[in-house]
Amino acid sequence: MVKHFGWTWIGAVRSDSDYGNYGMASFLKAAQAEGICVEFSEAYYRTQPRSKLERVTNVIRRSTARVIIAFMASGDMKILLAELSRQPPPPLQWIGSETWITDPDILRYNMCAGAIGFGVPRSVIPGLREFLLDLTPSKALQSPLLTEFWESSFNCYLKGRTDNKEGARECDGSEDIHKLQNPYLDTSQLRITNMVYKATYAIAHGIHGLICNGTQCDKTIKFSPWQV
Known part of the structure; x- marks a missing residue:
């Protein structure tokens, strides 16, 4: 340039x-x-x-x-x-x-x-938005990161938490992730993210090719990183 x-x-x-x-x-x-x-x-x-x-x-x-x-x-x-x-x-x-x-x-x-x-091209990751919208309070509780995300997004604490925030209200089920307005649901600018997505699948396909023969897979096979 x-x-x-x-x-x-x-x-x-x-x-x-x-x-x-x-x-x-x-x-x-x-x-x-x-x-x-x-x-x-x-x-x-x-x-x-x-x-x-x-x-x-x-x-x-x-x-x-x-x-x-x-x-x-x-x-x-x-x-x-x-x-x-x-x-x-x-x-x-x-x-x-x-x-x-x-x-x-x-x-x-x-x-x-x-x-x-020069910019990495924008891409759509199939199924990602649907996956993000499928988040529920019970699923959020399974991950400290998602718990923090849910509580900060809706300004409430999830039922079942042992360290409830003082003064915060309990999430009552009225929280609608479909109506959330923040970068979490913005899947329109996935540039670097898509590169990571493709790299992850490339590694997964490489491992699959090493441990699988047709429909038979042996997960006990030992291999070195360079083989992937």
């Missing part, structure tokens, strides 16, 4: 994680081969001290590059943009990695107007 638009003087920032470091390393190698000059390459991770965040944003503000590659996780990018908003730099052309370029929350940062990048 940088080559396509003819940009030869750019800045780069990344998440200080395997995702950001390996992704940026690949980009910098390709950029060098194409004669693209990188004025700076900075890294930040959300748990690092604020002083590190301030240093990275000051590098961006002082930079003469007007095109910035951001190979960052969405959470790291939001923190970076929030800090930059305190003292906005001159207009920048942002190029984003797939984790944040399709995140609608990024739209609240005006400095990202016109940002471009």
